[in-house]
Amino acid sequence: xxxxxxxxxxxxxxxxxxxxxxxxxxxxxxxxxxxxxxxxxxxxxxxxxxxxxxxxxxxxxxxxxxxxxxxxxxxxxxxxxxxxxxxxxxxxxxxxxxxxxxxxxxxxxxxxxxxxxxxxxxxxxxxxxxxxxxxxxxxxxxxxxxxxxxxxxxxxxxxxxxxxxxxxxxxxxxxxxxxxxxxxxxxxxxxxxxxxxxxxxxxxxxxxxxxxxxxxxxxxxxxxxxxxxxxxxxxxxxxxxxxxxxxxxxxxxxxxxxxxxxxxxxxxxxxxxxxxxxxxxxxxxxxxxxxxxxxxxxxxxxxxxxxxxxxxxxxxxxxxxxxxxxxxxxxxxxxxxxxxxxxxxxxxxxxxxxxxxxxxxxxxxxxxxxx
Numbered sequence: 001x002x003x004x005x006x007x008x009x010x011x012x013x014x015x016x017x018x019x020x021x022x023x024x025x026x027x028x029x030x031x032x033x034x035x036x037x038x039x040x041x042x043x044x045x046x047x048x049x050x051x052x053x054x055x056x057x058x059x060x061x062x063x064x065x066x067x068x069x070x071x072x073x074x075x076x077x078x079x080x081x082x083x084x085x086x087x088x089x090x091x092x093x094x095x096x097x098x099x100x101x102x103x104x105x106x107x108x109x110x111x112x113x114x115x116x117x118x119x120x121x122x123x124x125x126x127x128x129x130x131x132x133x134x135x136x137x138x139x140x141x142x143x144x145x146x147x148x149x150x151x152x153x154x155x156x157x158x159x160x161x162x163x164x165x166x167x168x169x170x171x172x173x174x175x176x177x178x179x180x181x182x183x184x185x186x187x188x189x190x191x192x193x194x195x196x197x198x199x200x201x202x203x204x205x206x207x208x209x210x211x212x213x214x215x216x217x218x219x220x221x222x223x224x225x226x227x228x229x230x231x232x233x234x235x236x237x238x239x240x241x242x243x244x245x246x247x248x249x250x251x252x253x254x255x256x257x258x259x260x261x262x263x264x265x266x267x268x269x270x271x272x273x274x275x276x277x278x279x280x281x282x283x284x285x286x287x288x289x290x291x292x293x294x295x296x297x298x299x300x301x302x303x304x305x306x307x308x309x310x311x312x313x314x315x316x317x318x319x320x321x322x323x324x325x326x327x328x329x330x331x332x333x334x335x336x337x338x339x340x341x342x343x344x345x346x347x348x349x350x351x352x353x354x355x356x357x358x359x360x361x362x363x364x365x366x367x368x369x370x371x
Contacts, residue, residue, distance in 0.1 A: 189201070
């Protein structure tokens with residue numbers, strides 16, 4: 001008896017066999033009104049979860065809308081503290097995307113930003129001739145708009161050209177700390193990316209300003225968590241932000257830094273090379289204490305740690321804690337000062353300021369080949 005084997009591993013099968021319902025994933029052979037159920041082995045079930053040819057090609061030859069930042073067909077979550085510039089920067093990045101890819105369309109669900117900024121940028125897009133492909137949506141609830149987005153993706157002949165931005169995720173899922181609602185919302189978004197669309201969600205940090213708000217499902221059910229770290233720029237009202245890995249990222253990602261004026265997407269500019277905004281911001285906070293310590297070391301030369309701490313605490317400009325002082329002394333070893341261990345058990349730590357001029361001269365001389 002000839003039979004045709006069908007792989008039905010992606011959905012449940014009900015087969016009447018010996019008056020029992022078979023609902024497990026299985027292979028069903030049928031022919032001449034006979035049904036024979038051949039259960040899949042555990043090995044076959046696992047092998048069925050491997051990449052198919054299409055997925056493999058997609059991973060090997062990943063298509064980026066923005067090089068090493070935004071791949072096509074993924075769900076990217078960008079999170080940061082309030083005022084970190086998420087909306088400002090992403091509004092600009094979507095414009096760059098459209099300028100690089102003439103077939104792309106952007107639908108920005110603008111539910112959390114200032115309407116004045118949206119109006120100004122709409123006018124800017126119109127002047128640039130991009131308003132036909134870049135839609136900033138300001139009317140409607142997140143759920144209403146998502147229903148239309150789902151319809152748009154279903155109707156599109158080329159959903160891979162669609163980019164949807166949700167600003168912000170909390171409007172689609174107000175109960176952001178609920179595992180079940182997070183999973184439901186993220187699976188809803190995943191259904192869109194499975195059809196080829198690209199989805200970007202903006203998200204807030206917790207009160208600590210460091211970690212994203214919500215549960216582990218946010219990381220598990222998205223393709224990348226990118227964190228925006230921001231600090232004040234050198235000029236008034238300017239900011240410097242760096243987009244970096246904030247959790248799991250399922251593709252090669254390269255950090256990118258930007259400078260911009262707060263609330264002005266048209267002012268955003270990429271910075272050549274990455275700025276370690278965390279480190280630079282910390283150093284600005286520590287500026288006065290660093291100055292005090294370097295001043296003492298410059299006048300005293302090499303002195304033990306205990307003596308250095310005592311002199312810092314005696315300084316009229318020092319108003320920090322003992323814990324803060326110890327943290328700063330440790331943080332800038334080999335940056336602003338160096339330590340030499342002495343004593344019988346190397347238990348005495350002698351601090352001395354780093355002579356940056358001599359250090360630079362030594363570095364230059366080491367690169368010069370003497371004939």
